[in-house]
Amino acid sequence: MEGLEQAGYSDATILEIGSGVGHLHQTLLEQGAASAVGIDLASRMIEEARRWAGERNLSNRTDYVQGDFMEIKDSLHDADVTVLDKVVCCYPDADGLVHASLSKTGRVYALTYPRDRWYVRLMMGLAALMMIIIRSDFRPYVHAPERIENWIVESGFNKLYQNNNLVWLTQVYVKPSI
Numbered sequence: 750m751e752g753l754e755q756a757g758y759s760d761a762t763i764l765e766i767g768s769g770v771g772h773l774h775q776t777l778l779e780q781g782a783a784s785a786v787g788i789d790l791a792s793r794m795i796e797e798a799r800r801w802a803g804e805r806n807l808s809n810r811t812d813y814v815q816g817d818f819m820e821i822k823d824s825l826h827d828a829d830v831t832v833l834d835k836v837v838c839c840y841p842d843a844d845g846l847v848h849a850s851l852s853k854t855g856r857v858y859a860l861t862y863p864r865d866r867w868y869v870r871l872m873m874g875l876a877a878l879m880m881i882i883i884r885s886d887f888r889p890y891v892h893a894p895e896r897i898e899n900w901i902v903e904s905g906f907n908k909l910y911q912n913n914n915l916v917w918l919t920q921v922y923v924k925p926s927i
């Protein structure tokens with residue numbers, strides 16, 4: 750929210766990929782964004798997001814799509830602001846996901862993903878082991894932050910904001926106006 754406030758999102762259209770139960774884009778809507786589309790692989794996440802949107806009186810400004818963003822991206826409109834909050838780490842092809850989501854972004858690109866630290870890799874490795882034990886096909890990934898940053902900057906965005914805690918790196922990029 751801090752980085753997005755610096756970038757500005759008043760009256761903006763929002764695309765949140767891997768939107769979970771929708772708290773982030775719903776908060777942006779309550780604070781001045783115009784409308785939001787939330788995409789998630791998990792039908793339960795989409796159900797909850799719709800329910801929360803109803804409780805927050807945001808149903809008429811939200812649209813939810815269940816599916817893999819990489820498979821449905823061509824059917825989606827571009828947005829002023831794209832958000833991927835802890836999503837790049839759920840997807841093996843970070844290059845494809847970042848480039849495809851950048852191509853949908855008009856002005857602001859915001860993402861949170863894991864830092865490349867030994868203890869983060871250890872945690873993700875243990876989480877992957879747990880997934881194998883419980884026979885889930887989900888795997889977490891630590892993609893190199895410098896590669897992600899290069900892809901975004903090479904696509905014409907400037908980094909406006911960065912913050913981190915021990916595990917997560919949050920960055921907000923803005924496309925300069927012509």
Ligand SMILES: C[S@@+](CC[C@H](N)C(=O)[O-])C[C@H]1O[C@@H](n2cnc3c(N)ncnc32)[C@H](O)[C@@H]1O
Pocket residue numbers: 766767768769770788789790791794816817818819833834835836839840
């Ligand atoms: C760790 S959760 C984060 C959810 C939410 N952004 C949050 O911070 O609470 C990652 C979410 O991304 C979704 N996801 C991962 N890859 C996706 C993809 N390719 N397309 C759509 N959703 C995806 C997962 O289903 C999951 O709900």
